[in-house]
Amino acid sequence: MLAPPIWIYNFVASTIDCQRALKKAFIPEPEKDSFDRAFSYMVKKSSMHYFSYKHGELYAEGIPLAELAAKFGTPLYVYSAKTLRRHFTAYEKAFGAVPHIICFAMKANSNSGVLSALAHEGSGADIVSGGELFRALKAGIPAGKIVYAGVGKTEDEIKLALKNRILMFNVESADELEEIDRVAGLMRVKAPVALRVNPDVDPRTHPYISTGMKKYKFGIPLKEALPAYEAAARMKNINVVGIQKHIGSQLTELEPFKDSLNRLLALLDLLEGRGMKLKYLDIGGGLGIRYTEDENPPAPAELAKVVLPLIKGRDVTLIVEPGRSIVGNAGVLVTKCLYRKSSGVKDFVIVDAGMNDLVRPSLYGAHHDILPVRKAKRPLEKVDVVGPVCESGDFLARDRQLPATARGELLAVMSAGAYGFTMGSNYNSRPRPAEVLVDGDECRLVRKRETYRDLTRGEM
Numbered sequence: 013m014l015a016p017p018i019w020i021y022n023f024v025a026s027t028i029d030c031q032r033a034l035k036k037a038f039i040p041e042p043e044k045d046s047f048d049r050a051f052s053y054m055v056k057k058s059s060m061h062y063f064s065y066k067h068g069e070l071y072a073e074g075i076p077l078a079e080l081a082a083k084f085g086t087p088l089y090v091y092s093a094k095t096l097r098r099h100f101t102a103y104e105k106a107f108g109a110v111p112h113i114i115c116f117a118m119k120a121n122s123n124s125g126v127l128s129a130l131a132h133e134g135s136g137a138d139i140v141s142g143g144e145l146f147r148a149l150k151a152g153i154p155a156g157k158i159v160y161a162g163v164g165k166t167e168d169e170i171k172l173a174l175k176n177r178i179l180m181f182n183v184e185s186a187d188e189l190e191e192i193d194r195v196a197g198l199m200r201v202k203a204p205v206a207l208r209v210n211p212d213v214d215p216r217t218h219p220y221i222s223t224g225m226k227k228y229k230f231g232i233p234l235k236e237a238l239p240a241y242e243a244a245a246r247m248k249n250i251n252v253v254g255i256q257k258h259i260g261s262q263l264t265e266l267e268p269f270k271d272s273l274n275r276l277l278a279l280l281d282l283l284e285g286r287g288m289k290l291k292y293l294d295i296g297g298g299l300g301i302r303y304t305e306d307e308n309p310p311a312p313a314e315l316a317k318v319v320l321p322l323i324k325g326r327d328v329t330l331i332v333e334p335g336r337s338i339v340g341n342a343g344v345l346v347t348k349c350l351y352r353k354s355s356g357v358k359d360f361v362i363v364d365a366g367m368n369d370l371v372r373p374s375l376y377g378a379h380h381d382i383l384p385v386r387k388a389k390r391p392l393e394k395v396d397v398v399g400p401v402c403e404s405g406d407f408l409a410r411d412r413q414l415p416a417t418a419r420g421e422l423l424a425v426m427s428a429g430a431y432g433f434t435m436g437s438n439y440n441s442r443p444r445p446a447e448v449l450v451d452g453d454e455c456r457l458v459r460k461r462e463t464y465r466d467l468t469r470g471e472m
């Protein structure tokens with residue numbers, strides 16, 4: 013069958029209702045697949061983010077990704093402000109019926125532009141280091157909305173947090189509690205603390221992003237929590253204000269979340285029975301996002317449906333610490349195909365983004381959809397999409413069916429907004445990519461591409 017002229021293809025791509033009929037009639041077999049992939053992706057995911065095809069071009073909100081790549085180079089992280097706001101608002105609405113603070117988990121994405129956009133919406137921050145505290149304050153997040161977790165807080169970090177009067181420390185061990193008491197004593201202040209409790213519940217996610225089980229380093233074991241609270245209450249420089257748990261990331265089921273919350277609430281009841289009144293109930297973050305089309309993680313509203321009945325009638329301020337579910341689908345990594353090659357058993361598409369730019373596929377075997385920035389008719393091929401880093405583990409996708417990719421062509425690695433840039437490195441002395449924030453028809457460079465000079469800064 014004859015292929016249709018390109019304008020028909022483009023028209024189809026921008027007209028959801030009639031695409032099925034036209035596609036059936038005109039698109040040759042292999043292209044049907046690539047068309048289907050891209051289009052179904054767009055239809056299914058369009059409710060969750062603002063990256064979509066218009067006239068065969070992949071856009072971030074109102075700007076073509078190709079235009080951004082031409083202006084800022086590749087590899088390039090592109091974030092959608094509208095998506096960030098949408099996801100943050102989804103949490104605000106979901107928990108609107110109770111006193112609450114949404115503390116964005118900065119480890120997912122700590123770019124100042126992203127943080128300022130969230131601060132503007134009223135976000136607090138969940139931090140895990142002095143560096144994150146510095147960034148949060150600089151971006152305008154009020155100290156009174158900052159909670160501080162992490163198993164290895166140093167004296168200097170504790171001092172910085174106390175000096176800035178953060179909302180509370182989420183304390184991860186009895187040793188840390190003693191240290192915070194000591195440092196607060198030196199500074200003649202009282203340190204507000206919650207104990208992070210490890211509820212020993214399997215979150216049913218990747219082991220590297222599980223936290224709430226005994227075998228992991230996080231939190232104070234449930235059994236030891238009561239004596240730890242009693243010890244904290246006796247400390248002169250500690251003000252016990254809350255309780256916290258976080259069981260893991262990329263959670264796709266709510267049952268483990270519910271289980272762990274029930275365990276926490278039983279402890280809370282016990283503490284209240286002993287006259288300890290806690291103001292903050294921090295339920296952590298962890299909601300997953302849809303990386304593949306068959307994943308269907310719960311939305312914030314579904315989480316709230318589980319959480320709110322369980323805490324009904326309790327006089328607490330709820331704290332939620334989402335990271336990935338706010339920023340994950342709000343970002344893509346745009347990369348250029350440098351070369352193609354075949355080993356005889358595998359075909360490789362070699363791109364200019366590597367594991368140092370986005371480590372999730374190499375580290376967790378994570379899946380990210382990869383889409384052509386310009387949709388054009390072509391057959392599908394099975395390839396490994398690999399970066400320039402000198403490691404066989406440097407890949408963005410393996411054995412992936414993609415529309416045939418030509419040298420010089422741009423690809424978008426989707427859902428790269430969380431744990432993307434923040435987990436990046438300079439491995440192989442590769443300067444880290446630029447980051448751009450798009451808002452409607454406007455874009456702002458929110459981090460310059462690093463230069464070679466940046467690579468040696470600080471070295472003697």
Ligand SMILES: Cc1ncc(COP(=O)(O)O)c(C=O)c1O
Pocket residue numbers: 117119120138161223258260261262263296297298299333334335336337430
């Ligand atoms: C204490 C704490 N809170 C919140 C989060 C955010 O998790 P997510 O990005 O899955 O929402 C993490 C991430 O591991 C965490 O360790």
